[in-house]
Amino acid sequence: MSISRRNVLMSTLFGAGYVGLRALATGIPAGVLLRGSRALASDPAMTCANKQKAQYVIMQTSSNGDPLNANAPGTYATTGPLSTIAHNPDTMLMAPTALALRGKQTMAAAPWAALDQRVLDRMGVWHIMTNTPVHPREPDVLGLLGATTPNEMLPSLLAKQLAPCLGTIQNEPITLGATSPSEGLRFEGRALPIIPPLALKATLTNPAGPLAGITNLQKIRDQTLAQIDAIYRSTATKAQAAYVDELITSQSQVRSINQDLLSALAAIKDNSVASQIAAAVILFQMNVSPVIAIHIPFGGDNHNDTGLVTEAAQTVSGLATIGAMMTTLGSTPAVNGATGKMIDQVSFVSLNVFGRTIGPANTDGRQHNPNHQVSLTIGKHFAGGVIGGVEPVGTDFGALPIDGIAPIDTLGAFGKTVMAAVGIDQDFIDKAVSTGKVVPSALA
């Protein structure tokens, strides 16, 4: 059988609309032609609310419930109830230190004050309530405790809305730093894989050296693969055909990656937080996804931490990592046709499952605090400042209302404000998140 005759035969077997062959001929993935559920982000059916304001997002999350809330701006006072908060006893590393957030004076542990003033001026320190003391509810907290419609995680909501604005290759977020499946993300109900930086590097880098000859055959191989896919599709059930279409879509996405940027992946040597951030920046440069999730340790699940030593060390390293990330973004040219630096294109957002108890007894470790968690927002469209605060709740402390928003709704307010900051349409925000409201003072 000749090739041409085979192709003719395949086309007759190929089912409604000859989708596979159209994809082959046009280069447009069959998934897009079929308006499948996982079409390319550039699908014109998806609209962008505000292209100018759209941001890439690095999202830090931890199911450990790190004690980020135990030394952040907004938890220090010399009199009143807040003066009883158990701050880290390390008077060298964690000494209470004055700092200014966009001109507003506040106090925090020393590592916070070490951040560049330009970072502090764009840094919102949110005191919010996640209403759970349970590690397994990390996915629920990322889903704003069921307040999202459809039931979607905040990073996935952001990614889906930002993808058409940024023209990213895919509209799903990417998880680089999850330390367990509990920290993995879901998108439209599907579990997304966790891809550590080293795996990312090995996955995207084209084989070279003695294998370059095979890489050079990529184009002709793609053509054969399209034929093979068509053969499978010709006898497939509907589900099997859909799977083949998914393969075609993912193949097209792989080929969409800017090969000139692949060499940047060589700098990744491990799966450290620094490598996660480096990988995130490269993925933005490649325009693969609008949202990348990472994990920066800030003390972990520190029930047993004598003298809060680990908390101190990881607060120092964690905030230094954020500082270094901002320095990198501040020196990296903007992407996607924009001018300036990436620091004006990338927002950093953090959200952990819960915070820690900060009452006076917590000197050798901390317990779970459902009433208080600190989130950070850093970016061009965020205003520096402390949003909300803490007050005594029971034997510990909990979040205060924010602009009349009850503590229980502050998580929703946080999500809504993040969405507003990156240019997502207000009508969509109100439909997508049922609790809280946008906090204007947190926006630049």
Added chain:
Amino acid sequence: MPIIKPLRALCLVGSLVAACSGPTYETAIPFVAVSPAVYVAKVKMILVGLPPTDAEVAAVVADPNALGGLVDGWMQLPQYGDKMQVFFELAFQQTQISDLNFVDIAPPNGLGNGKALPLLVQNARESYARTVLAITAAGRPLTDAFKTKQLMLTPALMQLYAYLDTHRADDLGKINDVFAKANPTVKITMENSAPRVSLVDATTPGNPSFLHFHNPDLATQAYPFAGCMGLDPYSIPIRSDLLFDIFYGELPPHNDATNELCPIHAGTGKGLQLDATDFTAWKLVTIRQPNAGEPTTQFFDIATLRSATELVLDTPRVGYFTTPAFDANWPTNASNQMRVTINQALIVATGAAIDGTDGTIPMTTPGLDADHAGPGTACFGCHQLLDPTRSVLASTYSWFYVPQTDAALIHQPGQFAFQHVVTPVQTIDDLATQLANHPLMPAAWVQKLCYYVNSAPCDPDDVEFQRIVGDFASSNFSWDRLVRDMMTSPITTNAAATKTHITNGEVIAVARRDHLCAALDNRLGFYDICQLDAADQIGTPTTIAQIVSGMPSDGYGRGSTIPVLPNQPTLFYRGGIENICVQVSQMVIDATPDPRQPGAKVWTSTAPDAAIAEFVALVMGLTPSDPRSAQVTTALTAHFTAAQAGPTPATATDALRSTFVVACLSPSFIGIGM
């Protein structure tokens, strides 16, 4: 979502007799039966990672019932045990750990920093799954595994069990070093230049060389103080944690002649005291508590550990929820107080968690955290079940999983109260029995197998699912019977309509990491091509190993009753698979034999037709009678030819490698159900 309502007319579709004995359903998704070529390939891929043969497909085409006999045969292959071992490791939550996780059960330094610790951790991960395989292979019910005190262990793992029994942290983290306390004058000596002492002599009490350890790293390690450099020999007071670490090649902290502290060194690995066989010599070992006056097993007595089939420990161990792997997976603490432990144990056994939806009313609430979750509070709903049910764990173990020393907790009664089973429990054996006998157990384990086989849950209302559950129970929980039942069921084959199909549709999933790696190994004759085995992870990981670390894989999350199963082919999956296939291609096409991979397939580019025929049959899993076989053979042949044509022709080797990559990327190799 499909509309689901009773409709007996659907009984006319397909041949699902069982379904027709109960309610049937209509759906917006029309049912199309999957062909035998596809489902035979799926079943064989899941069971053993191998492709079907023409004869096997033909047998099922001629008689669909022939699938059962084929499954029986495949279950006799060694690859079946390998795949089931991975399944059990996940299902019993013994994986997702590294040596770092042991800090939470052996404070303050965990297992130390020895280079060989990954081997021990892998032993810990595999131990219980191997135990289950031994139990089921002996024809015993799966529920026996829940209650067993006999575990598959290696000498290294026996040593870990005995060490954890010696190095005991109470609820406050205070260490009771049982051996050191009983032998306060004993010293450990590290030496290099002295004649080498055999490990047996070094670990036999009474021997003149008792606890004298040879480690060549003494001569080479750098220290901040000159007095520490090359110090040989040196002695330190006995400490069990340091002694345990020495077995893994560590150089313990010590003082030099001027009393400066020479800090701990992980060493290069040359000082590993254990033999390679200490990590591979698996045997069934009974763990029991000592009789009156009987000494416990000493963790350092390696000669005894190598020969013994019994461990005498104060720390009771039973079933899956008291293994070091499970404990390291789910560390508890003074706040959590075993709640995570019991919840995960319940999830494993029953597929359900304490989540506030259980209407069970306990008779009493021993151990209730009244401050946090007293009656009338929002938290009471969960804690009234969680706290009594975990009580027996708290009365048995400290928060570090060694014998409890708090008298109040020891005497706290236990009560199992979960999903309408309420009964007192006095020991962890009682708890194990309750877990094994729980009415939710049969359906839970059928459901776990559903997830594994079909990458999706079975519909619990599916009469076919219920039939399988019933058969599992009536077979006295025969695991192999269940596997056979599931593999031949239309729930798996989609050869006939089921309610599960109506609910889920026909699920086609990517070949996730474990399936993919098994298929590569078993079809191409590799040994652990993905370097999933810790023994193969020494040195820089290969490109394949790096890629598979980010491949979609089966996993479990804390508190989650369903596994995490990334099923769709993302761009990273596609890109990763392509690079894996390229790497493999150079190992199988015109390759020099690799002594590390003695069984690997090698094809030659001088015989491309033969190679391509095997690519189709072996890699793509398309038998010659499959109508797709001839078409893809033609396409692959054309590719091989085209690659060597054009302005920059490829070599025959590269052309055949590229042809292999195409086969390796085919939907039937990287998708389950194609």
